Amino acid sequence: MEIEVQGTDQKGAEDYALLFEHILLEMGLTNVLDKVLLLVQPADPLFVVSVRMRPTAGARPIYEVVQLDDKEGGVMLSITDETFAPRVLALLWKTFGRDRVEQLTRYEIFVAGKNRSDLWDLKIDPEEELRAQVLDAIWKLVPEGLKIRHSFNSENVMTIANTEHGFQPDWLDAAEKVHHSMEAS
Amino acid sequence: MYQVLMYDGGVYRVKELYELIEDIGGFVIQKTQIQVQIIITFAIPEEDRPIIERKTRELGGKLAEVPLAGTEIVVVGPTLGRHHMPHPICDIAENLRRYGAITVVMGLARGRGKHTAQISADEKAIIEEYDAAVFVVGNFRECVEKHKFKLWQDIQIPVVATCGPEFDSLPACDALVCGIGRKVERMRRAEEIQKLDEVAEKVQSLIEMKRKDTDDDPLYVHPAEIKDRLDSMQAIQDNLRPAPVVLHVNGVRAKLPFEQYAAAIADLEVYGRKLGEVTTISPSRMPGSILIRIKTRSQVESEDRAKQTQSATAKT
Numbered sequence: 001m002e003i004e005v006q007g008t009d010q011k012g013a014e015d016y017a018l019l020f021e022h023i024l025l026e027m028g029l030t031n032v033l034d035k036v037l038l039l040v041q042p043a044d045p046l047f048v049v050s051v052r053m054r055p056t057a058g059a060r061p062i063y064e065v066v067q068l069d070d071k072e073g074g075v076m077l078s079i080t081d082e083t084f085a086p087r088v089l090a091l092l093w094k095t096f097g098r099d100r101v102e103q104l105t106r107y108e109i110f111v112a113g114k115n116r117s118d119l120w121d122l123k124i125d126p127e128e129e130l131r132a133q134v135l136d137a138i139w140k141l142v143p144e145g146l147k148i149r150h151s152f153n154s155e156n157v158m159t160i161a162n163t164e165h166g167f168q169p170d171w172l173d174a175a176e177k178v179h180h181s182m183e184a185s
Numbered sequence: 186m187y188q189v190l191m192y193d194g195g196v197y198r199v200k201e202l203y204e205l206i207e208d209i210g211g212f213v214i215q216k217t218q219i220q221v222q223i224i225i226t227f228a229i230p231e232e233d234r235p236i237i238e239r240k241t242r243e244l245g246g247k248l249a250e251v252p253l254a255g256t257e258i259v260v261v262g263p264t265l266g267r268h269h270m271p272h273p274i275c276d277i278a279e280n281l282r283r284y285g286a287i288t289v290v291m292g293l294a295r296g297r298g299k300h301t302a303q304i305s306a307d308e309k310a311i312i313e314e315y316d317a318a319v320f321v322v323g324n325f326r327e328c329v330e331k332h333k334f335k336l337w338q339d340i341q342i343p344v345v346a347t348c349g350p351e352f353d354s355l356p357a358c359d360a361l362v363c364g365i366g367r368k369v370e371r372m373r374r375a376e377e378i379q380k381l382d383e384v385a386e387k388v389q390s391l392i393e394m395k396r397k398d399t400d401d402d403p404l405y406v407h408p409a410e411i412k413d414r415l416d417s418m419q420a421i422q423d424n425l426r427p428a429p430v431v432l433h434v435n436g437v438r439a440k441l442p443f444e445q446y447a448a449a450i451a452d453l454e455v456y457g458r459k460l461g462e463v464t465t466i467s468p469s470r471m472p473g474s475i476l477i478r479i480k481t482r483s484q485v486e487s488e489d490r491a492k493q494t495q496s497a498t499a500k501t
Contacts, residue, residue, distance in 0.1 A: 012325040015349055015366055022369045042325035045299050140369070143323065144268040145298020164298055 001033050006178075007040035016040065016141065020049075023137050032130050034156075035185065039178050044168070047146050048175045049138050050159040050182045056130065059123040062088065066109075068119055074100075074112040075119060082107065087124050095122065134158065152179040187228040187407055189214065189254035190237065191285060194246020196223050205240050209233040212409040214254060214432060226254050226285060228409040251285025252389045255408065255432040258286045259315040261336075263302065263322065265292030272368040274321050277347070280381040281319070281388060287431050289315065296336060299328050304336045311470045316434050317343040317391050319384060320358070324349030324366040334358070343391035347384060360387035395434050404479040405463040406455050408432045411477060414453045414460065415439055420446060436464070436478040443468035443475050450475065462488075 003021065005013035016038055024030050032053060039048035062068075065084040066077045077092075079085050085107065092101045092111060102110045111119070138160055146162035150172060153159075159182065161167065161175035192202060196218065202225070206213060211229035218224075229237055241248045260278045262269040269292070278288040291311070295303050312318050318340060322333040329348045337344045338357035346358040349366025362384050372381055412430045415421050420441055421429050431438040439450065447468075451461030460466070463485050465478040480488075 009325050009327060011350060015324040019367055019369055026369065040325075042299070042327045045325075045328070140267065143297070143325075144264060144266050145301055147298075164300060 001030055001036065003036045003038070005038045005040065007038070007042075009040055009042050012042060013038050013040040020137070020141050023140050027133060027137055029130075029133055029137060032134060035182065037178055037182055039174065041171075044171060045143075045146060045164050046171045046174070047142055047162045048159065048178050049141060049162075050157065050175075050178045051134060051138070052157045052182050052185075053127075053130070053134065055156070056127045059125040059127075060084075062091070062119055062122040062124060065124065068116045070115050071110070074110055075114050075116055077109040077111065077119075079107040079109070084124060087126070087129070091122060091124060131158070150175065152176060154179070154183055157182045186231045187211075187409060188231045188234060189226065189228045189251055189285065190234070191249045191251045191254065192223075192225040192227070192237075192241060192246050193249065194223065194241070194244055196221050198244055199223055199225070202237075202240055202244060202246075205236065209236060212413045214409060214412065215428060226251060228255065228407070253281060253385070253392060254285030255434070256286045256316040256392055257289065257431050257433055257438065258317050258319065258388060259289045259291050259312055260319045260321065261291045261293065261296075261312060263293055263296030263333075263336075265290075266297070268297070268367065269321065272370060273347075273365055273372055276368070276372040276377075276381060277319055277321065277365075277384055280378075280385055284385045284389065286388070287428055293336070299332050302332055302336060307470065309340060313341050314438075314469055314471070314476060315342060316395065317345065317388055319345045319347060319388065321365065322346065322348045326350040326352075330355065343388075343395065345384060345387045345391065359391055362387060392434065399435055399481075402481045402483055404435060405458075405482050405485045406479060408435070408437050408479060410455060411437045411460065411464070411479065414455055415450070418446075418449065418453075420449075436476065438469060439475045439477060440473060441475055442473050447475060450477070458485075 003017045005017050007013050033051050034054045035052045037050040065081040066079050069076045100112045142162050146164055148163045150161045159179035206227050211227055213227045215226040258281050260274050262274040274290055278290050281288045293304055320337050322329055334356045344358045345360045346355055347362045347365040351363045355361050365380055415430050426440045429440045447466055451466055453460040463480050467476050469476045
């Protein structure tokens, strides 16, 4: 992972780069990010964090991690890869609602009123969860007093600009420029 | 003059040490027992140290000097949020405890930010109850030198400021330790431990200055003697709070409700005088605590003279 710092307080920005490295290490996210750019202007104050994520393995169809069997009154799921268990359960809750989904044992889930074909097209996407974790790492990093935020999002790049009272137009331009430079690099 | 020492050893025959401390006119300040190990902080007359050293050797324990024993230090962070806690605030507090201080960690309600950072009069009053304060602020030079120093500029007790960027000096603080700033992990590397020791040494030198000031006009009684009297109260013996009586350089904090116990404390006797006559007893800003500030000898004498003059005038 590459970390680049820009801004008016080089030493402060470098300290924050080190801090971000420690946060990512602690959260086990060092392999998730490809590049980080920090733009730090304490006099304004403006604090921009831009991260480019590494491409993830992509969404996996549900039948790759669970075995689906039609039963009377519904479909039985037997989880074959336990690392996906929480995500499978969350996906089923989100798709069919909690009333239909019953977790019978640690690796067995029953979905009432559905059959195999209803579940066949479901996909498990790890990227969403990773994005949430990276966002949490960014909130840990950003100085606590900078509560006004603006974000730029694209497929692989997240840029979050933070300030204390309100953005000047040129600050957001600067943040957007950082975002585009991360997309292009 | 009393000297505060720390005994670290086993519980076997430790009662002999308690008796010896009592016999030479000393006081136990704090006892911490962990299974069969015990750490005792105590004050003894300076000239009797060799006797205690002999006894410690006999019991197979270790004796250490604790320069900050008998003090209560507050470590103040901008907030108690995850950006500042537990590191480095708790690391600093923990290291001060190793030097013998009782420490309290405090977060300000609105200490974060740059223009929005502020400290309230209540918060200042709470901080001023302690012997010294350590303020922990962040990494941006411009933010620290132009804004954050306002947090401690009106504090009337010795202040040590710690921050990330290197400064020769900062306004309104008595000592400064740079190179700390924000941390997300425990300060355990050699250079970080050195910084923690630097903070403790700065606090120690400020406390020593405060003690020297006190020596110029000595207190009427040593705080440890008041602790000794307070320890005889049933309410203190039944108190479940850790360290129910905490020593300060010029007084004592008793962790009892003011309304219920102020009169009983004022009525305690010390050297033939009521405690209420030789100390100022007031409620602490921390709920359920009483602050006892010891008057100096000259203050007590001048109050006595004023009383005598008043009664003589009343008679005539």
